[in-house]
Amino acid sequence: MYAIEATGLYKRYGEVIAVNGIDLAVKQGEIFGMLGPNGAGKTTTTEMLVGLRQPDAGVVKILSMDPKKEGAAIKARIGVQLQTSALFNHLTVRETLVLMASFFPRCRPVDELLNLVDLQEKANVQTRHLSGGQQQRLQVALAMVNDGDLLFLDEPTTGLDPQARRRLWDIIEKMREEGKTVFLTTHYMEEAEKLCDRVAVIDHGQIIALGSPDELIAAHFGETAIELPAFSGLDDHMLAQLAGVSHIQRQNSQVTLYSTAVPATVGALLELAQKLGVSLENLMIRRATLEDVFLKLTGRRIRE
Amino acid sequence: MKAYLLLVLANIREFSRDLMTLFWFLAFPLIFILLFGAIFSGNGDLEFQVGLAVEDQGPAAAGIAEAMKAVPIFQITQGDREAMLAALKEGKLRAVIVLPEDLSAAMMVGQRVDLPVYYDAAQQTSREIVLSVMKDMTAELDRRLTGRPQLIGIQAEPIQAGRKMRDIDYLLPGILSMSLMQLGLFGTFNFVSMRQRKVFKRFGATPLPKWTLLAAEITVRLMIAVIQTLVIVFVGRLVFDVQMVGNWAVLIALVMLGATVFVSMGYMIAGFAKTEDGVQGIIQTVQFPMMFLSGIFFPVEFMPAFLRPVMTAMPLSYLGDLLRQEMVGASAMHSLAVNLGVLGGFTLVSLALAVRFFRWE
Numbered sequence: 001m002y003a004i005e006a007t008g009l010y011k012r013y014g015e016v017i018a019v020n021g022i023d024l025a026v027k028q029g030e031i032f033g034m035l036g037p038n039g040a041g042k043t044t045t046t047e048m049l050v051g052l053r054q055p056d057a058g059v060v061k062i063l064s065m066d067p068k069k070e071g072a073a074i075k076a077r078i079g080v081q082l083q084t085s086a087l088f089n090h091l092t093v094r095e096t097l098v099l100m101a102s103f104f105p106r107c108r109p110v111d112e113l114l115n116l117v118d119l120q121e122k123a124n125v126q127t128r129h130l131s132g133g134q135q136q137r138l139q140v141a142l143a144m145v146n147d148g149d150l151l152f153l154d155e156p157t158t159g160l161d162p163q164a165r166r167r168l169w170d171i172i173e174k175m176r177e178e179g180k181t182v183f184l185t186t187h188y189m190e191e192a193e194k195l196c197d198r199v200a201v202i203d204h205g206q207i208i209a210l211g212s213p214d215e216l217i218a219a220h221f222g223e224t225a226i227e228l229p230a231f232s233g234l235d236d237h238m239l240a241q242l243a244g245v246s247h248i249q250r251q252n253s254q255v256t257l258y259s260t261a262v263p264a265t266v267g268a269l270l271e272l273a274q275k276l277g278v279s280l281e282n283l284m285i286r287r288a289t290l291e292d293v294f295l296k297l298t299g300r301r302i303r304e
Numbered sequence: 305m306k307a308y309l310l311l312v313l314a315n316i317r318e319f320s321r322d323l324m325t326l327f328w329f330l331a332f333p334l335i336f337i338l339l340f341g342a343i344f345s346g347n348g349d350l351e352f353q354v355g356l357a358v359e360d361q362g363p364a365a366a367g368i369a370e371a372m373k374a375v376p377i378f379q380i381t382q383g384d385r386e387a388m389l390a391a392l393k394e395g396k397l398r399a400v401i402v403l404p405e406d407l408s409a410a411m412m413v414g415q416r417v418d419l420p421v422y423y424d425a426a427q428q429t430s431r432e433i434v435l436s437v438m439k440d441m442t443a444e445l446d447r448r449l450t451g452r453p454q455l456i457g458i459q460a461e462p463i464q465a466g467r468k469m470r471d472i473d474y475l476l477p478g479i480l481s482m483s484l485m486q487l488g489l490f491g492t493f494n495f496v497s498m499r500q501r502k503v504f505k506r507f508g509a510t511p512l513p514k515w516t517l518l519a520a521e522i523t524v525r526l527m528i529a530v531i532q533t534l535v536i537v538f539v540g541r542l543v544f545d546v547q548m549v550g551n552w553a554v555l556i557a558l559v560m561l562g563a564t565v566f567v568s569m570g571y572m573i574a575g576f577a578k579t580e581d582g583v584q585g586i587i588q589t590v591q592f593p594m595m596f597l598s599g600i601f602f603p604v605e606f607m608p609a610f611l612r613p614v615m616t617a618m619p620l621s622y623l624g625d626l627l628r629q630e631m632v633g634a635s636a637m638h639s640l641a642v643n644l645g646v647l648g649g650f651t652l653v654s655l656a657l658a659v660r661f662f663r664w665e
Contacts, residue, residue, distance in 0.1 A: 078509070099310045
């Protein structure tokens with residue numbers, strides 16, 4: 001059973017191809033992430049899936065229903081949080097939830113929602129007085145107002161401070177416990193790694209990698225990353241010669257060596273540094289992440 | 305139905321909790337009434353500052369002075385001739401009348417006396433009115449003194465089409481028309497702003513039908529229109545004694561019609577323009593000429609002939625005509641059929657275009 005099935009999704013705006021042939025199959029109960037930089041086509045994909053935009057080509061099925069024929073039935077069973085959508089400024093949190101609930105045939109009790117997103121104390125505050133994180137939690141509560149089976153969250157944590165982001169992660173974890181299917185987009189790789197069962201890495205409107213975070217890392221890296229400052233005086237040629245180094249990436253102020261044999265590589269590196277009298281401060285050895293996957297696939301970092 | 309009612313409620317809350325919007329829709333017409341009312345509420349009466357120099361101590365001069373003070377349009381200031389003439393030259397007086405030294409004595413012996421009347425030659429109206437009042441008065445005095453019976457007189461019988469109209473009577477329905485126009489046009493501005501902030505986009509992903517949102521929007525506009533009408537009519541009554549002569553039910557129906565015309569026009573404009581700034585530009589170009597050229601503040605006779613065709617092209621003219629008839633009993637400019645036909649036609653065309661070009665984001 002798939003909650004979302006899409007094949008050959010395609011959308012262009014004038015000269016710009018926003019989404020260039022995307023296939024998706026999101027299982028029920030799964031938290032599925034779409035990870036990519038700004039402008040990769042995440043929002044356009046989301047808006048086509050929820051029925052706010054018509055794809056130029058491609059087929060979509062949501063909860064096994066056809067949006068063209070059963071649009072209203074689908075809308076009653078999905079919850080949507082849009083990246084750019086604003087609220088009625090002068091309504092209180094509770095009034096906003098009650099209003100949104102009235103659009104649906106079935107809905108969750110407002111107090112339960114307030115509890116879920118931890119906004120009980122702000123229930124009677126006008127939305128314009130909420131902080132960014134509180135507004136975002138309200139948006140997520142609005143997406144859950146109809147107790148839908150499938151939730152679309154478009155960059156739910158963008159622009160939030162780390163603490164506010166963690167609180168939203170907790171809410172999304174609760175959705176998992178409730179057995180909801182969640183489709184979320186993000187450009188934070190740690191968010192995708194922490195929350196998502198599976199991740200589609202998207203760039204220039206195409207999926208360039210798909211799998212669980214661990215699978216993706218394992219598939220693209222048998223290696224471990226060794227980071228050192230770019231200004232260390234060691235050039236790429238020397239570094240590439242070191243034992244165990246499979247390839248290197250130079251990014252702004254930082255060089256990353258990907259090594260299949262960390263002890264050998266580090267030993268050789270220290271030897272080289274000593275010989276040339278180079279300081280190796282800020283040397284760091286870490287496991288490869290989705291960021292490395294993206295870097296390897298596109299030659300760019302997700303956020304630049 | 306629940307969604308409709310809650311949307312209406314949400315709109316009312318959004319409106320009533322926003323002080324700036326409240327100010328625009330309620331205080332602005334009020335300021336307009338008070339300002340225009342203060343300027344025009346003199347009942348159209350004329351008043352002339354007239355200086356009087358009494359140089360004669362006799363009983364005749366005292367009698368004439370009393371008679372002059374009794375003239376309602378004269379505000380008499382008394383003083384000596386030099387001071388009065390100086391005031392006339394400074395523009396503080398419109399005319400100076402002198403009752404010369406030998407007045408009583410001359411009249412006793414039946415000798416003709418001419419009363420000097422000084423006036424500002426540049427002030428044509430003052431000259432005409434002051435001189436003719438003085439001529440009337442002296443003729444009447446003359447007649448009484450000589451004991452000649454008056455053979456021909458006049459009986460003043462004011463006849464006016466409809467009720468007696470003061471400026472403020474004409475103005476008040478105009479202000480109401482203007483408020484309805486601004487409510488419709490600028491109300492849409494708010495809608496566009498919310499559309500641009502993507503408040504409605506989110507609704508597009510719910511089962512809410514589009515027409516429910518639109519119906520709620522229009523309902524709230526019409527409610528505000530009725531409240532505005534009540535405020536304007538009551539302030540007109542309390543402050544300027546403008547009586548509502550028509551039928552309340554008819555007036556409210558006309559207000560609804562007027563609001564619908566301009567709300568539809570507003571949504572049509574909202575469909576044409578993409579951004580808040582674009583909408584504001586179009587609205588200003590539509591509403592500004594309409595405010596001053598549609599004849600809601602000045603009767604058609606005051607307009608230069610070349611502007612009159614412009615006036616007949618503006619829906620506000622027809623609404624103003626209808627409201628003037630119903631509120632203060634003014635005489636009709638157009639027949640009822642023409643008024644309703646034009647307003648109905650404007651509504652249908654702009655609604656059709658509004659629906660055609662409607663966008664949710």
